[in-house]
Amino acid sequence: MTLGGARYRRVLATPGVAPLYALTVLGRVPIGLVTIALVLFLREETGSFTVAGLAAAGYALGTGLVAPFLGRLIDRLGQRPVLLPLAVVHATSMACLVPLGHADVHPAVLVAVAWVTGATVPPLSSALRALWPTLLGEERDELLPAALALDAIAIELIFVTGPLLVAAAAAVLVPEAALLFGAALTLAGTVAFVAQPASRATGPSVRTGDHGLLGAMAAPGVRAVVLCTVPAGFCFGATEVALPAFARAEGAPDAAGLLLAAWALTSAAGGFAYGARSWTSPVAQRWPLLLLGCGVTFLPLALAPSVAVMVPLAMVAGCCIAPAITAGNELVGRLAPSGVGTEAYTWVTMALVGGIAGGNAVAGALAEGPGWRAAVLTAAIVALAGGALATTRRRALVAAPSLSGAEAPR
Incomplete structure (x- = not known):
């Protein structure tokens, strides 16, 4: 662990990394609070978990469907010309959701605006991942896994603080205050991110070969990772709705933030342990096992009789999430064709948030029908299916590794 900690310190000590990392954390805080x-x-406004789940699904689906096209634009134009306009439109549409929610408009309007809000989320995660190899220079082979783990840890810490911020807003102010706060953070973080030298220096990527309309998806390995990421996203999205539904069923709706934070906290811890270790097994072998681990650890959630018991069970369920995300991103960075690195990472984002959208919608319906336990069991079963699918696709995942696809735009 000491050696692993040294790797993290070396990543953060690399010139330009610390401010970029901090600003992406700032700009991505809303991903931990917007859904809940x-x-x-x-x-609260509509009286329906179905409407709420569909709106959350619309937000996630907007993010997922548009992300690959935004990634392709960044590869072709650079980061600043794409990220800045997105941040402005995103903050504006998020601000519009609040009065619309109070105005008792048709649910379809809420879902549509939520979709636009999600579609304009600046892909800061993919932008940072595409910069890692250039930032790390000659040490990228050794430090890239730790850098990706550091990124995954940040996301999980965001999922720890996000629900707590929502819980605080709900208790002291109102839930919509968290939405407006999130819009402001995204705008501020993105503006500061694109002002950094490494981001300003990006321009059109250097491509090798014509990848056609498929772009990064022309690589079989990238397609395999994307396909197998969808079930994992479904599992995570279903749980985001199932845990608040459980808390409400227990008569403690304010405990939803605590449960989601506990779930994310051990994910961050798992990500730290994963990135700190020097692995000897190939990542193509580890990733399917981590996906299966997600499904196995989610099953006990259905047995929780109280909030007090659900907290430790949620912590167990979180332990494989960040490691699985880190391993998947490492695979994509090695398998993507040169010149489409940002796009490749955004395809994985699309798969993840598309799965989350499906999980949000299905779990919302199940919570109002059979109940929260049905949502939890469905999430676990789908995650297990994703792990099994990844196992069958291992041949595509063990293609000759190359970091060229993750190179930052020049």
């Missing part, structure tokens, strides 16, 4: 804030806000 939307669910709590719209459940």
Whole structure:
């Protein structure tokens, strides 16, 4: 662990890394609070978990469907010309959701605006991942796994603080205050990110060969990772709705933030341990096992009789999430064709948030029908299916490794 900690320190000590990392954390804080804030806000205003779940699904689906095209634009134009306009439109549409929620408009309007809000989320995660190899220079082979783990840890810490911010807003103010706060953070973080030298220096990528309309998806390995990421996203999205539904069923709706934070906390811890270790097994072998681990650790959630028991069970369920995300991103960075690195990472984002959208919607319906236990069991079963699918696709995942696809735009 000491050696692993040294790797993290070396990553953060690399010139330009610390401010970029901090600013992406700032700009991505909303990803940990928007879904639960939307669910709590719209459940309160509409009285329906179905409407709330569909709006959350619309937000996630917008992010997922558009992300690859935004990644392709960044590869072709550079980061600043794409990220800045997105941040402005995103903050504006998020601000519009609040009065619309209060105005008792048709649910389709809420879902549509939520979709636009999600579609304009600046892909800061993919932008940072595409910069890692250039930032790390000659040490990229050794430090890239730790850098990707550091990124995954940040996301999980965001999922720890996000629900707590929502819980605080709901208790002291109102859930919609968290939505407005998130819009402001995204705008501020993105503006500061593109002002950094490494981001400003990006321009059109150097491509090798014509990848056609498929772009990064022309690589079989990238397609395999994307396909197998969808079930994992479904599992995570279903749980985002199932845990608040469980808390409400227990008569403690304010505990939803605590449960989601506990779930994310051990994910961050798992990500730290994963990145700190020097692995000897190939990542193509580890990733399917981590996906299966997600499904196995989610099953006990259905047995929780109380909030007090659900907290430790949620912590167990989180332990494989960040390691699985880190391993998947490492695979994509090695398998993507040269010149489409940002796009490749955004395809994985699309798969993840598309799965989350499906999980949000299905779990919302199940929570109002059979109940929260049905949502949890469905999430676990789908995650297990994703792990099994990844096992069958291992041949595509062990293609000759190359970091060229993850190179930053020049």
